[in-house]
Amino acid sequence: MIQQALLAVFLAFMIGGFVLIWDSPPEAFLRQSNSQMNEKPQADSYMTTVTSRRFSEQGSEQFSLSSPRIEFFQGESTVKVQQPRFLLQGDATHPIALTADSGLLDSARGRLDLQDDVLGKMTTAEGVATLTTERLTYLVNSSVATTDQPFKLLSEQGKASGTGLKIDLVNETFAIQSKVRVTHDPR
Numbered sequence: 001m002i003q004q005a006l007l008a009v010f011l012a013f014m015i016g017g018f019v020l021i022w023d024s025p026p027e028a029f030l031r032q033s034n035s036q037m038n039e040k041p042q043a044d045s046y047m048t049t050v051t052s053r054r055f056s057e058q059g060s061e062q063f064s065l066s067s068p069r070i071e072f073f074q075g076e077s078t079v080k081v082q083q084p085r086f087l088l089q090g091d092a093t094h095p096i097a098l099t100a101d102s103g104l105l106d107s108a109r110g111r112l113d114l115q116d117d118v119l120g121k122m123t124t125a126e127g128v129a130t131l132t133t134e135r136l137t138y139l140v141n142s143s144v145a146t147t148d149q150p151f152k153l154l155s156e157q158g159k160a161s162g163t164g165l166k167i168d169l170v171n172e173t174f175a176i177q178s179k180v181r182v183t184h185d186p187r
Helices: 002-023
Strands: 045-055 061-072 078-082 085-088 096-099 102-106 111-124 127-139 144-155 158-168 173-184
Touching: 111 144, 144 173
Parallel strands: none
Antiparallel strands: 045 061, 061 078, 061 085, 078 102, 085 096, 096 111, 102 111, 111 127, 127 144, 144 158, 158 173
8 A cells, every 4th residue: 555655645646746947948958158148259250451531521530440350249339349540630740649459439429439559649749749548438520539547658758647638639628637746848
């Protein structure tokens, strides 16, 4: 009698397990991979060896952006730029060149975000000035460059360093936000 009861319970568990497995979707048996969550999103499309130029309404070149690889992501207005080289012509007497390891270009907002080893070379009436920082944002429409990171600015007249910088290229003004240290050598 006890053997028949155990056999009945065992058969009930076997039939219940079979029905559970039969009704379960196949995905329930696949092992969830944590590596999928840690992977970077893959670009939907990309271009290599790219040079893009923007012209004014009068037809003169305002700036050019070149990169060995630009990646596009579906549904986003930004593009990822590897090793960008941004050359701002403005008036040809004072060109500005910006380079970095990577960047994001949001053409809808007119914004270029550069990061990792940002280097800027600005030609002024007094000579060449070199800016180094880890992150820099350039607003294309207003010609303003900003960073909230530590920076160094070297020129023939001296050097400046600090944290946080705003450069208005139209009015040729520099505003350092904190930890200012400037050495000026008027020659």
